[in-house]
Amino acid sequence: MFNLILFGPPGSGKGTQSQKIVDSYKVEHISTGDLLRSEVKNETALGLEAKEYMDNGSLVPDEVVIGMISSKIDATPDARGFIFDGFPRTKEQAVALDKLLQLKETSITTVLSLQVSEDELTKRLLERGATSGRSDDNEEVITKRIKEYHAKTAIVASHYDAQGKLVNIKGEGSIDDIFKSLSAEIDKYLQPA
Ligand code: AMP
Numbered sequence: 001m002f003n004l005i006l007f008g009p010p011g012s013g014k015g016t017q018s019q020k021i022v023d024s025y026k027v028e029h030i031s032t033g034d035l036l037r038s039e040v041k042n043e044t045a046l047g048l049e050a051k052e053y054m055d056n057g058s059l060v061p062d063e064v065v066i067g068m069i070s071s072k073i074d075a076t077p078d079a080r081g082f083i084f085d086g087f088p089r090t091k092e093q094a095v096a097l098d099k100l101l102q103l104k105e106t107s108i109t110t111v112l113s114l115q116v117s118e119d120e121l122t123k124r125l126l127e128r129g130a131t132s133g134r135s136d137d138n139e140e141v142i143t144k145r146i147k148e149y150h151a152k153t154a155i156v157a158s159h160y161d162a163q164g165k166l167v168n169i170k171g172e173g174s175i176d177d178i179f180k181s182l183s184a185e186i187d188k189y190l191q192p193a
Pocket of ligand 1: 010032033034036053054055057058059060061062065085086087088089093136145
């Protein structure tokens with residue numbers, strides 16, 4: 001099974017590129033941000049718990065997110081593979097994901113890390129805030145999210161670098177050029193379907 005982590009700070013294009021990868025390679029997309037937003041919208045107990053963290057740019061507690069991922073993987077036993085988008089975001093989540101996959105006799109294949117400058121990230125997130133209706137795309141919350149990325153998430157890259165699985169990809173330029181760079185890496189393991 002092909003298991004990809006699409007890694008990068010908020011605004012690095014993970015959602016946009018995930019969609020293109022799904023269209024081309026027919027793998028299952030698991031975005032913890034999308035799953036959480038859907039829980040919030042449906043006003044579930046999990047959503048009510050998560051909302052406060054999301055609205056101020058903090059990370060939702062690990063156990064909440066890990067439980068959600070586990071049920072989502074179980075829900076699609078016949079998947080060709082998975083793209084994890086916005087997960088893992090802490091070292092604890094990475095360790096939990098490695099264990100979950102090991103139980104299923106599989107593992108992370110590769111981690112593609114989108115590299116985007118901080119100025120470009122802030123610009124993109126502010127633009128998205130003006131059009132997407134996402135409650136967390138305003139200047140104060142964006143600053144907090146980028147801080148959370150540096151404090152808790154950047155270390156996830158080292159976790160997978162130590163396993164020899166981390167590949168840096170230039171995340172600036174046209175959407176199609178970035179997709180070409182990602183595809184060149186994915187093609188080493190999986191052909192478009
Ligand atoms: P995203 O759409 O990936 O930018 O996520 C939006 C918000 O959802 C984040 O700022 C966090 O509050 C929360 N979130 C998404 N994924 C995770 C995760 N893996 N761990 C903790 N919180 C998360």
